[in-house]
Amino acid sequence: MPGSGTHNSAPGHGLPPMSTELTLTLFGKQDMSYFNTHTTAQWHQKLYKGLMAGGVLVSCSAQAETIAVKNNTSAPKAAKEHLEVVGVRQPRRLDQTGTSGQFVTGAQLRQKQVRDTNDLARVLPGVQIQSSGSFLFPAITVRGITSAQDLYHPATTFYVDDVPVLPINAMQSLIGIESVQLLRGPQVALYGQSAEGGVIDIATRQPGPRAHASFEAGAESRYGYHVTGTADGSLIKDWLYGSIALTSQEQQGNVSNPSTGSRRLGGFESRGGRATLRLAPTDQPWELAFAVDGSCSYGSQDVYVGFNHLRDRKVASVVPGTPDPRLSRCGHDESLHGTYHFDGWKLSAIASWQDSDISRSFPYYSYISTQPEQWSANTQELRLSTEGKHRFFDVVTGFYHQTTYQDRTSQTAAYVPSYMPYPLTASHNRAETVALYGNAYWHILKNLDLGLGGRLSRDLSSIAFNSTYGGQTLYAGNKSRNQNMSLGNVSLDYEALPGWHLHGRVSQGYKPAGFNYAPTSIADATSYNPERELSYEIGTVYRHKQFFARVGYFYNHLQNEQVYVGSAGYQTIASAARAHASGVEGEIQWEFRPGWIIGADGNRTISKFDSFNDGAGNNYAGLRMPYVPEFMAAGHLSTRFQTGFGRIEPGLDLRVTGPQYFDIANQLKQPTYTQLDLRTTWSFGSRYEVMVYANNVTDKLYRTYAFTGPAGNVAQISFGRTVGFNLKVAMGDTAR
8 A cells, every 4th residue: 555664555755854954935825825734834934934034044064075177168067077076075086986976066957957856867877766656755776776665764865965864855956056976885984874875965055255146937848837046145254154045846747637627646846945154254274054944845746547558647546536645745954064174184063953744645546545744853973084185095084873753643544435534553763873984095006095994883773653443452562673783895996097097896885774664563563684785896987188988887785685575555674685786887978079068878787686585475586676777878969159149058868768667576567768858058148048948858658656556557657748948047156
């Protein structure tokens, strides 16, 4: 049953924790009335009034430092932006870290219409991000490691301004973004939160002495729109700086419900904002930053069509009177960052607080399920790292602590022929992690670097739940579990020739032991064991002038994989599988003549269960892991040329996604599909920009999520063709 804890039908939860930012939301009367009716987010009204009274937004987050070569045009450079970047967590260039990484600028995000984290797959090769039922639960796949088996504990971790995002907040709007960095593979020695598949690290633009403001607005197919405004600059000269960012967007779906007459189901609307204050006195070695962030997203999610009837675009239900689903998520984050520089070292301290409330109801055959949730988390981290060049070694080490709370209630009721409620299940989950981590690079020779990293952590988890009906307790559980974990990694980077690097890496990753966050039976009082990963990779990177290329091979071995077992509707999570994922990946970009850039990227992945007995007599050994495309490939072409009416920058992206399955039995399959995106940007100087675009030009419909229900096989589908335009106006320091 969707959202009931079953693997095949549990739509996910997730809104990206808006890293230390303050989201300013502007609601009209209709919007506030919707909120009052459908959510319990009283904080949102208080936040709105406070911001209108106080007026300043502050963001304090440790940003990725870049030494990217600046270009006078807004077109992305082919090679240099990939590599000439100092990592967010490590004082090393990405091509010298012994691992595979990707760096994307804010300008590149805008060029590909990446307005929320769900769109990041357009700019991060080898990454697949799809919603699993709703925007609360993204299924993220990197190198054959996927979060689809347990949507509450994704294998790939999002960070925003040095703060790990709550899993239910992973899908969120992107505003005022400076850069996005992807590190593939386990990153337990660089980040406090465990990350098996990798880390997607997002950095927002920090306010500085030069004033900057921008406004963007646009419209697209299905009555979609987006509006974003940002402003930052000096509040007290050479002392205090501030910034504010506001956004509102809507993207309507393409599924209809004949019972209600609704025609745009499957979409969402989001409004939010961020405020930042940065205290950084000139010529002082320290700075402090405070950021506050808040947003609300709501829409008609958990919408499914018949698995073999995509073109009908109608809700798959044979029950008359099927209601529309409803979902809202509101959250706010606050964070405090401090940095102190001394003698070639940097000491960073981060504290953050996150809260998120979910209101969710959706039909399931002749039933309707209601599943509200409340989440909160607090995080503290102390990190020490080297900075500067010409050292014999570079080090990053830190202490990390996070506590997360989840409260959830779940109730299913029949709505035909009359309303009849069924048992109510209430649960409380708590998870805590304390960790010491560190990574060091020794520059053994001028062209040879050795990296060693490690992690010691203690993870604690607990669950308390009970299910009642008619005043009687049907089942209840109250258990806790703790574990100690030690992990490590070793890497080697060798510069064979100027610009040509060879690297290798062996690393360990894990997901902590814990409990099912959506309990459905007494079996959920039994904890699952920690999932362990051993990852190998070798690769090479080459760059010369405007040419860039990389190629690599990876092999990941998973033990005690946390998967759903048991009969549908009453599944629980158990450490019941072993699996492996291996493959090759590559990327190339070449500015073959001034202003003309051609590129391609792709991967081939084999991801299978080595052993998997679900406890019901079914053995899935040898079958492919779900939500892992067999291959992914893309081609890119862009150019720019100057005219008497400004600069024109057309471009195209062609993406091919190979076959993948949505179930462990490999019965629900999405065949290979192709997408073509076109765009043209018209810039007038450095202040004005107009873009027109068409994504999925051929209107290809494909499945993004599927499961087997009482009425047969159902699926969620893509949005189809989307045509739109965007207008941007920049003022002040447009170089930013």
